[in-house]
Amino acid sequence: METRIYAVTGAASGIGAATADQLAASGAKVIRCDVRDADVLADLTTPEGRDSLVSGVAAASGGRLDGVVAVAGLALPSDLTVRLNFFGTIATLEGLRPLLAAAEQPRAVAVSSLSAIVAADEGLARACLTMDEDAAATAARALVEAGHGRAVYPSSKLALNRWLRRAALSWAGAGIPLNAVAPGVVDTLTARAAFLDDPRTRALVAAAMPQPLGFPGPVDAVASLLAWTVSAANSFMTGQILYADGGAEATLRP
Template identity: 50%
Template sequence: MPRTYLVTGAASGIGQATAALLRARGHTVIGADLASGDIRADLSTAEGRAELAARARELSGGRLDGVVACAGVAQPDPLTVKVNHFGAVATLDGLRPLLAAGTDPRALVIGSIDSVHPTDPAIVDAALADDEERAVAASRAAVDRGEGQLVYSSSKAAVSRWVRRHAVTPRWAGAGIPLNAVAPGVILTPMTRPLLDDPDMLKLVEQSVPMPLHGHARPEQITPLIAWLTSPDNTHVTGQVVFADGGADAVLRGDGTW
């Protein structure tokens, strides 16, 4: 049965590939992005988040069957936590009423293998406390002391922990809405290509994200998992951070996490 999805970050990368797969399967997809798509909204701002929710309600007729929050950035800058955590949470929370009105509703956010790398507790704690001003200040402090790389990993760790906390609550599981995260490894996108084309950076990337199964992935290799997790076939998987990383998590953390 055709479903109606909203996908943020739909103009490029995993978001674009997800929208393409869902449309190819006969579903309606409302694409949202910063500068193009059915909805143009800056998810780093309160105004952009409100615009997303308002336009989604208008374009969907008040109901959605799936939401995939793909919008994200990877800069050593406070913008990263504003988009990757607060923008994603606002997307999921803001569209939850539309999901509650849908059929077999499902929701998903894109995490990252970087969530298992070192993080800045000040950023993560502020994000999970829903204190955007404090999270931005902590991100700026990390950049100022030369640890800007922690902003991205912290943003992805925070949103992954948010999923774990909220998926099992009455608002999500109690309302019959599975909520999950997919954590990719290195994905071949315009954002990562400059790094991978530099031999020295490529060596660092492969050391920090070892992917023994098939190496780096194309966006379209991740989308079937996203499509299944947000389909009616998924009746019981919720609160999970599913690593689609070619084995990187198993290499980096081994079996100690269990």
């Protein structure tokens, strides 16, 4: 059996690093991609960075990928969040798809978020889905200027969910399962800096996104699910948004 080859974006920290580590521990070859501390350095908020990702991964993989794990993301009240979370993720998946087509059992997964069902702005999500990046960035900046910057992140993830549900059908026709994992709040350094270390903000987030199995959740549990979705074992699931959220989605949408 050939060694499986994976590309993981956002692999320098958090969920991306944990997923890359788990895949490597399974015996796979892992191409770690990020803006720092990675095999392939690429800024996915820019067209040039997206091109660099594709060319770098193509060279490092030898022309074949068995799986893509698109984790890279931002949670800033900024148009950069839309450029990375939505357009950068799609560019990653579509740009690396030819390498997946060269594999016998290819798989792909993106990271979404529970917050997409809690605090997204429909207008920004629709703007993203026009596939006009500059227009979507303008819509994101307008939200920030109106004092609603916190909606940018969940809106980018809601748009990603909708794009993925549609795209998964054509990907399935090519024999490539495409799914998303939507974590709840997990214990990453980014989450600590953003709100977990502040008792008041932590309490507000915990109330908005209740997690019966624990708050915050463990990073490794999310990484394990991501790793499974791109494994050969996942042969019959596609187009799904899998909530790894400690029961939050079931609580909010019983």
